[in-house]
Amino acid sequence: SLTDKLGQALRNLRGVGRLSEENMEDALKEVRTALLSADVHFKVAREFVDRVKTQCVGQDVLKGVSPGQQIVKIIHDELVRLLGEGSTELSAARPLRVLMVGLHGSGKTTSAAKLGKLLKKRGYKPFVVGCDIYRPAAIDQLEILAKQEELGFYADRASKDVPAIGAAALDAARAAAADAIIFDTAGRLQIDADLIEEVKKLRARVNPDEVFLVADGALGQEAVNVAKTFHDALALTGLVLTKLDGDARGGAALSIKTITGVPIKFVGTGEKTADFETFHPDRLASRILGMGDVVSLVEKAQENIDQAEAERMAEKLRKADFNLEDFLAQMRQVKKLGSMESVLGMLPGMNGVKLDASAEKSMARTEAIILSMTTQERRKPEILNGNRRLRIANGAGVKIAEVNQLLKQFQQMQKMMRMLKGKGGRKMMRQMEA
Numbered sequence: 001s002l003t004d005k006l007g008q009a010l011r012n013l014r015g016v017g018r019l020s021e022e023n024m025e026d027a028l029k030e031v032r033t034a035l036l037s038a039d040v041h042f043k044v045a046r047e048f049v050d051r052v053k054t055q056c057v058g059q060d061v062l063k064g065v066s067p068g069q070q071i072v073k074i075i076h077d078e079l080v081r082l083l084g085e086g087s088t089e090l091s092a093a094r095p096l097r098v099l100m101v102g103l104h105g106s107g108k109t110t111s112a113a114k115l116g117k118l119l120k121k122r123g124y125k126p127f128v129v130g131c132d133i134y135r136p137a138a139i140d141q142l143e144i145l146a147k148q149e150e151l152g153f154y155a156d157r158a159s160k161d162v163p164a165i166g167a168a169a170l171d172a173a174r175a176a177a178a179d180a181i182i183f184d185t186a187g188r189l190q191i192d193a194d195l196i197e198e199v200k201k202l203r204a205r206v207n208p209d210e211v212f213l214v215a216d217g218a219l220g221q222e223a224v225n226v227a228k229t230f231h232d233a234l235a236l237t238g239l240v241l242t243k244l245d246g247d248a249r250g251g252a253a254l255s256i257k258t259i260t261g262v263p264i265k266f267v268g269t270g271e272k273t274a275d276f277e278t279f280h281p282d283r284l285a286s287r288i289l290g291m292g293d294v295v296s297l298v299e300k301a302q303e304n305i306d307q308a309e310a311e312r313m314a315e316k317l318r319k320a321d322f323n324l325e326d327f328l329a330q331m332r333q334v335k336k337l338g339s340m341e342s343v344l345g346m347l348p349g350m351n352g353v354k355l356d357a358s359a360e361k362s363m364a365r366t367e368a369i370i371l372s373m374t375t376q377e378r379r380k381p382e383i384l385n386g387n388r389r390l391r392i393a394n395g396a397g398v399k400i401a402e403v404n405q406l407l408k409q410f411q412q413m414q415k416m417m418r419m420l421k422g423k424g425g426r427k428m429m430r431q432m433e434a
């Protein structure tokens with residue numbers, strides 16, 4: 001359509017374009033590496049990147065950023081969406097029953113107390129239950145935390161029957177008028193069939209509203225198997241991601257979310273009981289991707305394209321009196337963000353990407369050509385005869401063919417704009433700008 005053609009012509013002149021397999025390649029490689037170094041499972045990383053790539057092909061590149069930068073922003077937004085998907089608040093059931101499960105050392109006991117503290121702040125009367133019968137120290141640990149936070153507590157150090165302990169705890173909680181009962185369970189270093197069986201029986205007995213997998217944010221490639229096994233056996237309702245105060249980038253969360261679809265509910269950010277937060281997908285996405293600079297750069301680009309200037313240009317386009325001087329102004333607008341090179345330097349390991357180097361070069365040449373024109377020539381390009389063109393080419397240090405090509409593109413654009421001037425043109429222009 002005419003609108004498409006005009007849009008295309010403008011894009012060509014502006015040195016921006018659409019995302020393609022080729023111009024995304026390096027950035028996608030960089031993103032995949034970032035995900036892997038964040039401990040995202042390699043299959044999850046590959047599938048995620050491939051899926052986003054497919055969605056991206058053909059999308060317009062924003063003015064003022066490179067395809068590589070744009071793709072990082074798109075990936076980031078997609079990560080936010082995926083990580084945040086289904087992240088509802090806690091079940092509204094009262095009394096609320098929460099079962100904490102997970103590997104040994106993942107932070108179940110600590111998180112049970114942390115959740116108790118958080119619920120107390122929200123007006124619940126919480127009650128924590130020690131079901132880790134294998135390590136007496138674990139029950140002591142929970143009891144100390146319960147005392148410290150003034151939470152109800154139940155344990156039966158003499159019993160070896162975990163489901164029975166759970167049932168007795170429910171009675172005790174009821175007697176204490178508690179309305180949030182949190183069950184802390186035992187973990188093993190690795191997934192253990194007997195242990196899973198035991199927790200399954202406990203689950204059946206206490207009928208929890210929430211079953212939280214507590215996972216160490218530093219969990220590596222094995223996160224997928226861990227999550228899958230627990231989810232298959234226990235129908236998890238949420239994930240608590242711990243130890244995000246450390247170096248871990250938290251890629252396990254993406255693996256777990258992708259494989260199980262279980263929403264992330266809380267995040268542990270330290271050893272103290274106060275170090276516990278509801279989940280923020282944008283923070284975790286930035287952490288996993290580790291390219292926050294680029295993301296904010298693209299956001300800046302979106303804002304930085306000066307609104308007033310854009311409107312002035314749109315008006316000129318509508319009146320079809322857009323000349324080469326305006327075109328130069330438009331180009332400088334794009335360059336406001338700094339040189340393409342310095343902008344690129346913000347992309348980790350992305351210095352000297354070919355496409356951007358050539359895009360910057362071609363922009364610089366276009367600018368040089370226009371700068372070699374007199375003001376009169378810029379305003380009335382139709383006066384540019386052979387002699388003038390040769391002088392401009394020499395002045396700009398380019399071949400005369402390049403000057404001709406620029407002018408030809410510009411003429412085409414002007415022609416189309418004149419055609420749009422008539423009825424319906426305004427509407428079309430508006431659509432194009434949207």
Ligand code: GDP
Pocket residue numbers: 102103104105106107108109110111187214242243244245246267268269270271275
């Ligand atoms: P469990 O075996 O799953 O019950 O794990 P614990 O709750 O006993 O926690 C194991 C260790 O991890 C303890 O030293 C906790 O203090 C520590 N821990 C738990 N959650 C966090 C967290 O969010 N940040 C940090 N830095 N340490 C944590």
Ligand code: MG
Pocket residue numbers: 108109110132138184185
């Ligand atoms: Mg424990």
